[in-house]
Amino acid sequence: MFASLAELDRDNIVERTTDGRNERGKKDGEKGGRLPLGYIRTESGIEIDQAGAAIVRRIFDLRRGGSTLTAIAEELNRDGMPTRYGVKWYASSVREVLLNEADYRGGLRGESPEAWQVILE
Secondary structure, three states: OHHHHHHHHHHHHHHHHHHHHHHHHHHHOOOOOOOOOOEEEEOOEEEEOHHHHHHHHHHHHHHHOOOOHHHHHHHHHHOOOOOOOOOOOOHHHHHHHHHOHHHHOOOEOOOOOOEOOOOOO
């Protein structure tokens, strides 16, 4: 019986937490989780991380210049440019940055009317 009550309580907590995140996401686009490279979470909200933004701009410049994902990863590793977690760059991690182009250009954050701060013009 206690196990059933504990499970019911846990399910209620999960539901309330999820509902709260979804409501906040509709308001300001912030549901938690990982941010795209180039952004950081601060006390006042989500802001541009200048070091990360410079890496983002470089990746897009190299891609516009015709470099492959592997070539971009190799160049970033050769130049000692860190990933967010301090590991080496791979083609897949470069691809993840490129997939966030709409965010970097000021797209809307989730279901909210809030937009990302522009990193790419």
